[in-house]
Amino acid sequence: MRFRLVGLFSLLGAVLLVFGGAVPVVAQDRGALAADLDAILSAPGLVDADVALVVRTLDGETVYSRDSNRRQQPASNTKLVTSVAALDILGPDYTFETTVHAGGRRHGPVLDGDLYLRGTGDPTMLAADYDTLARQVAAAGVKFVRGDLVADDTWFDDVRLGASWAWDDEPFSYSAQVSALTASPDTDYDAGSIIVRAAPGQDGKAVVTTEPPTDYVTIVNTAVTGPAGSANTLDVSREHGANTFTVTGSIPAGGAVTSRWMAVWEPTGYAAALFRAALSRHGVRVLGRTTSGAVPAGARVVTSRQSIPLRELQVPFLKLSNNLHAEILVKAMGRAVSGRGTWSAGLAAAASRLPSYGLDPARLSLRDGSGLSRMDQIAPDQLATLLGAVRDRPWFPEWFAALPVAGKADRLVGGTLRSRMRGTAAEGVVHAKTGTLTGVSSLSGYVTNKRGEQWVFSMVTNNSIGVNLKALEDVVAVRLAQEGGGARIATPDLAAEMSELECSWEKAC
Structure with missing residues (x-):
């Protein structure tokens, strides 16, 4: 479901307390780490939510585990499986x-x-x-x-659309239709979409354009230019089954251009x-x-x-959590393996490669490649196993580099983590894939701690109501990065709601 961002705030100011200077550096054993993680995951706001976390060394030793063998909806952590399978089946040099x-x-x-x-x-x-x-x-x-x-x-x-995708997401670029012949409006490569832009006008109306310009769509513009300093209430909708886009609301005089990424029909x-x-x-x-x-x-x-080549496409795909890239790759895998460019053929092809990474396909269920489907089910243990096993593949360095990096401001480096964990022990040392749906959040990847050890971790939370799970994930990731140092953490403040979409889908990161 599509919701607005509610209560934007500074993640670090709200959830992390780092003491420097006077606090001595104390080596921490794993018992202390486990106690800290238990305390973090016992935050009052998590009552009745399903929270699962696993942390492992690179040789597979379990550092911490909580309900990590239980299948969960993974949201965009599904893309970890899709990207690995695509590199395995199609190869890093694959081109369209x-x-x-x-x-x-x-x-x-x-x-x-x-x-x-x-x-x-x-x-x-x-x-x-x-x-x-x-x-x-x-x-x-x-x-x-x-x-x-x-x-x-x-x-x-x-x-064109995946199994159990939400009907009210259909007009938006992150839920665009899949076709073998498509177009993107920008170098994020939001396939099957256009950008609808509105700017203040001189005659009381808003000026609306599209990128790219095309007569394939019809724009109905009722938006107006409001007084300078007034609220921006612009909204864009698309008629179901057609390419009529209606722009409503008001944009303030002298205000910035407002852009909306919208999916086309067909x-x-x-x-x-x-x-x-x-x-x-x-x-x-x-x-x-x-x-x-x-x-x-x-x-x-x-x-x-x-x-x-696919090795380069991995960057916008994983950094920006691009759903259409995932679904196109699924169908491309099906075409390559069985000659059928379908979801069922592609997912079967991907599943056939999972045993080589230590995963049992019978213990998970994937109905699409992006994680938009509410029918996707995978356990954090399985994601951690994949993260450990993929390290021996020849293309791993490039794949690892395509994961979002905590706190790195460059959009094509930090990706969906560019605004998270800045100024903490996790900045630059957490490389992980995010995931977001209503009531669902996930973060799985790699962390290098203060001792120089690299661990894999997977955290997936389902059935959450009204709490900021990103804040929780950040505290966990920072604590893992601090292992071997002397900093302490505060209990996460989960009072503010998180966005119900990946930030990149709204171009907010």
């Missing part, structure tokens, strides 16, 4: 290809047939990339297409519309309609584009 094909005979500048745009799921395709493809078609000498522009998205199936048509507009700009006239279908045998490749 987008191609343009010509069907029929060519007579000079005239193509007496259809022009095909074929995708394999590339989430990094921008409007500029479709423009480049169109320019290359023109450079190849094609000026007139007597037939249709045909969008081929058959590399994947046509099931991303295949969106990509085709961007390409058709680009063809027109480059002097290529398509006489027929825009339709959909498969590229026929014998159609000639006019031009193509390769995406960045």
